[in-house]
Amino acid sequence: MAEIAGPGLAGVLVGWFGAPVAVAVDAASYLLSALGIGSIRHAETRPAHGRQKVNLIREVKEGLQLIFRHPMLRIMAVEAANFNGAAQALSTLLVLYATRELHLSADRIGLVYGAAGVGALIGSMLAGPLARRIGFGRALVSTAALACIPPLLVPAAQSAPGLTLPLLMTAFFLEGMGVAASSIHFLSLRQALSPANLLGRMAASYRTLTYGILPLGALFFGFLGEKVGVRTALWIGTGLMSVAWLWVRFSPVWHLEKLPQSPVTDT
Numbered sequence: 001m002a003e004i005a006g007p008g009l010a011g012v013l014v015g016w017f018g019a020p021v022a023v024a025v026d027a028a029s030y031l032l033s034a035l036g037i038g039s040i041r042h043a044e045t046r047p048a049h050g051r052q053k054v055n056l057i058r059e060v061k062e063g064l065q066l067i068f069r070h071p072m073l074r075i076m077a078v079e080a081a082n083f084n085g086a087a088q089a090l091s092t093l094l095v096l097y098a099t100r101e102l103h104l105s106a107d108r109i110g111l112v113y114g115a116a117g118v119g120a121l122i123g124s125m126l127a128g129p130l131a132r133r134i135g136f137g138r139a140l141v142s143t144a145a146l147a148c149i150p151p152l153l154v155p156a157a158q159s160a161p162g163l164t165l166p167l168l169m170t171a172f173f174l175e176g177m178g179v180a181a182s183s184i185h186f187l188s189l190r191q192a193l194s195p196a197n198l199l200g201r202m203a204a205s206y207r208t209l210t211y212g213i214l215p216l217g218a219l220f221f222g223f224l225g226e227k228v229g230v231r232t233a234l235w236i237g238t239g240l241m242s243v244a245w246l247w248v249r250f251s252p253v254w255h256l257e258k259l260p261q262s263p264v265t266d267t
Contacts, residue, residue: 003117003176011110019106063205066198072253073193073202076186079247080210083148086244088217089224089237090151097230102157102164115169119176127181137256140185144245146178151241155234192259 013022067073098104098112123143131139153171157164194202225233248254 001117001121003120004114005117007113007117008107008110010113011105011107014106014110059201060205062198063201063203066194066202067205067209070193072251073190073206075247075251075253076190077206077209079144079244080186080206081213082244082247083144083241084210085213085217085220086237086240087151088214089221089234089241090154092218092221093225093230093234093237094154096225097154097234098168101230102168104165104168108165111165112168112172116172116176119173119178120180123177123180124184126177127184130181131185131258135257136185136189136259137254140182140189140256141245141249141254143178143182143185144248147175147182148178148245149242150174150178151238154238155231158231188259189253189256192261193263195263 010022010026013025067077095109098109104112123146127139127143130143133139134142150171153167157167157171160167190202190206191199221233221237224236
């Protein structure tokens with residue numbers, strides 16, 4: 001619900017009071033979050049193994065080995081890195097594209113981002129029923145495709161002036177739905193495949209691999225937008241996004257009828 005209301009509210013604040021006021025309100029919201037967390041009075045019990053000496057290098061190695069040795073964990077990491085890196089074209093260039101080339105106002109850009117929030121809410125509700133109806137692997141691949149393909153409408157919107165806003169909202173709505181649903185499926189599968197004692201190490205290594213590409217993607221598409229133009233860079237980025245789901249389509253993940261009941265063997 002916050003993803004639905006937040007972008008629209010930001011657009012209204014920028015339109016009415018200017019960007020500095022909107023940023024100040026955003027900063028204040030983080031302060032409220034910190035105060036809320038600080039008000040929690042529950043005292044956690046230290047785990048029994050909490051006093052053992054941590055060998056960070058060994059634990060990082062174990063997390064990476066688990067990912068690279070398992071065919072499904074490995075291919076999911078490749079898919080996520082492909083998607084996340086290419087998606088930086090949207091993160092880096094969308095506002096420039098929307099304001100300078102499509103001439104959209106701040107409140108309309110807020111509507112575009114808000115559409116993604118509505119899609120995410122619906123996608124999160126449909127993830128479980130879809131997996132039960134068509135099988136887990138097909139549901140994961142289908143929702144991943146839904147996250148990857150609709151962003152192609154973003155650079156295409158400039159060719160349809162009368163439909164610019166509806167096309168952008170449709171693209172973000174469908175992508176939001178696909179990202180939310182596929183994220184649930186991806187996360188569930190990663191947890192099912194990982195031994196409990198390696199779950200934290202696997203998750204940390206996975207996120208390092210798939211989130212570490214974000215600044216590289218942002219740098220690349222910012223440079224590309226400067227050199228070849230914003231719209232062309234968006235075509236390249238969304239084109240790379242549109243094929244990311246194929247990594248899991250042609251992998252063992254596609255054939256899963258349900259989540260595995262036992263993780264990979266711990267070594």
